[in-house]
Amino acid sequence: MKNILEVQDVKKYFPVTKSILSFVSPRKKYYKKALDGVSLNIPEGRVSVLVGESGSGKSTLARIILRAIDPDSGSIIFNGSNITNNNGKDLWNYRKHAQMIHQDPYSSLNPLMKVFDIIKEPIDIFYKNYSNEERTNKILAVLDDVNLKPSVEFAEKYPHMLSGGERQRVAIARSLVIEPRLIIADEPVSMLDVSIRAQILQIVKQLSVSRNITVFYITHDLATSRYIGDEISVMYAGKIVESGPIDTVLSNPLHPYTQALLDAISEPKFENIDKQKVIRIKNFDSIPAESGCKFFNRCPYSMEICKKEPELERKETNHDVSCFLYEKN
């Protein structure tokens, strides 16, 4: 399977200016390790999920992949070319192929523009040679594709005339209209009603198949990942701790953090009403360890060896995990 995107050992540290530690040693510089050596591959035409809790570095990675910010080190390879340091025309070309769907459909659409003009914007930027007729045909076709029908009527509406789900469909249409090869969807349904999340994810999945678009779906919600994902990578404190085909990882989670995420999914069944959930985690509020395994402070199975840093290694076919529990003797 060809990889459309490869993230290679990417690091991004942000300086911490008002840490309590800076009062202890004011001259020493402190950093938050948002990404601490992240590597992952995104196969073409598939939906790859990146799951992790808030603050784990997911959105920083999305911004680096889109070249909104630069990594401190490491590389981003798109379709076989290293785009990490691209500028000018090369960067512009890359952005034509890599689009983003944002989390908040309320703030990501300009309230003063009609849907037609919102979707036309990327065409105006990247395909200036299109005629007016071509632009109109593309916009109406993409509105049909995201199920905003009749498309002619929706094209004339303003964002305030739409529901949250309809706005997010407009945002999807805007990303799709220039036919990118990669879409990065950063928590695209987290601000929507639970009842319409599945519909939106289904649309993204269908479009990925029908248009052969690769989707990188970023979420904190393991439950929605199942709807849409083919592969999954689990991130904790700026590191990938487990990855593989989604069915394999979710049916046989190896890393204690993935196991805890799965334990935390609530199943709204009547027979579960009085059941107390057991989540395999200790010290819920503890922060990631500074050295060694970052999950050390919360892991119920931590051992002396975990004060060293585990590598992400292959444990089963296509199933990688970074944990000393699976160390071969």
Ligand code: SF4
């Ligand atoms: Fe737990 Fe050790 Fe595995 Fe880290 S390496 S997840 S502390 S068992």
